[in-house]
Amino acid sequence: MTLGETMALMRTREIGSLRHATDLALGIGGAESNVAIGLRRLGVDASWLGRVGDDPLGERVQREIRAEGVDVRCVVDADAPTGLMLKERPSASSTAVFYYRAASAGSRLSPDDLPEGWVEEADLLHVTGISALVSASARDCVAEAILRAKNAGVRVSFDVNYRSALGSPAADDELRALAARADIVFGGDDELQFLRPGHSAEAAARHLIDEGCGEVVLKRGADGATAYVDGDVVHSPGFVVDVVDTVGAGDAFVAGYLSGLLAGLDPPSRLARANACGAMLCMTPGDWESSPTLRDLARFCDPDGDPVL
Ligand code: ATP
Structure with a gap:
């Protein structure tokens, strides 16, 4: 189960700047709900908790996540709008995202929004650094969820997902403290270095393990990933694909x-x-739409083999 802000997402249909775009496709996106959807596609029960405005975009967010089979625990906030992001493709191989989330409903997530027993009944709690930075109340919500998970013996997964635009020295420190409580930490090179300033990503990963984290997973873009787990270091190369849009790859990776x-x-x-x-x-262009099912995965990894049913 996971919690965080999911926003409406408008993306240009053609390559070029938003300045001249005339045709936008409407969808939704949010790091945590992307992971929840990715997990559902792979056959895992998933629950997402968030806040949306009392508006059509909020209904869209809830409907799309629910349609993927995720258990949606959504607070509808009458006093704040659903956040929005705009995505453009300046060139065939690049993407830029613009956020309109200041004072959004999703950023007003708070510990009071956590349903009684919701964390405790999970196999695993997944949270991200975005929620830890988007507002003080959202950070408190993440902290409370982690506390409840720990007290109930529920494993905690934390994707650093650092967004410098949301950070401040004090909030960054709080994010580091939250990540240090997780059983599994995901991050890119810069993000692991951010957790332990002055250290390489590998040294940071080893520090986290020494301090009690069970596993640290380093996401390395096209180069694949490295996991530090059970005293071992495991490398796995990336797959060579025709890249259209990498936004959301990290969330699909975490779900996998x-x-x-x-x-x-x-x-x-x-x-x-x-x-x-x-x-x-x-x-594909979407943030989560091409997150695979087990059958998609089997076909991708062995195109000539029989699909796993
Ligand atoms: P995002 O925040 O954009 O969702 P991220 O920065 O968290 O992503 P990345 O390291 O960019 O994470 O990507 C996560 C994983 O997705 C990589 O470890 C790799 O498995 C896969 N991936 C990303 N980019 C590529 C690529 N160009 N080619 C193949 N695989 C990729």
Whole structure:
């Protein structure tokens, strides 16, 4: 289960700047709900908690996530709008995202929004650094969810997902403290270095493990990923794909990794699955739409083989 802000997402249909775009496609996106949808596609029960405005975009957010089979626990906030992001493709291989989320309903998530018993009944809680930075109340909500998970023996997964535009020295420190409480930490090179300033990503990963984190997973874009787990270091190369849009690859990757963990796959297998999920997400424009099912994965990894049913 996971919590965080999901926004309406408008993206240009053609390559070029938003300055001249005339045709926009409407959808939704949010790091945590992307992971929840990715998990559902891979056969894992998932629940998402968020806040939306009392407006059509809020209804759209809830409807789309629910349509994917995710259990939606949404607070409808009458006093704030659903956040919005705009995505343009300045060139065939690049993407830029603009956020309109200041004072949005989703950023007003608070500990009071956590349903009684919701965290405690989970196999795993997944949270991200975006929620830890988007507002003080959202950060408190993440902290409370982690506390409840820890007290109930529920594993905690944390994707650093650092957004410098939301950061401040004090909030950054709080994010670091939250990440340090997780059992599984995901991050890119810069993000692991951010967690332990002055150290390389590898040294930062080893510090986290020494301090009690069970596993640290380094996302390396087209180069794949590395997991530090059970005293071992596992590398897995990336898949070569035609990249259209990499936004959301990290979330699909996390869904792949966590689904493998929950299914009992060993570290190399779950890392390979995660890489395949991330690569497949890069092949289409949406933030989560091409997050694969198990059958999609089997076809992608072995196009000539029989699909796994
Ligand atoms: P985002 O925040 O944009 O969702 P991220 O920065 O968290 O992504 P990345 O390292 O960019 O994470 O990507 C996550 C995973 O997706 C990579 O570890 C890899 O498995 C896959 N991936 C990303 N980019 C590519 C690519 N160009 N080619 C193949 N696989 C990729």
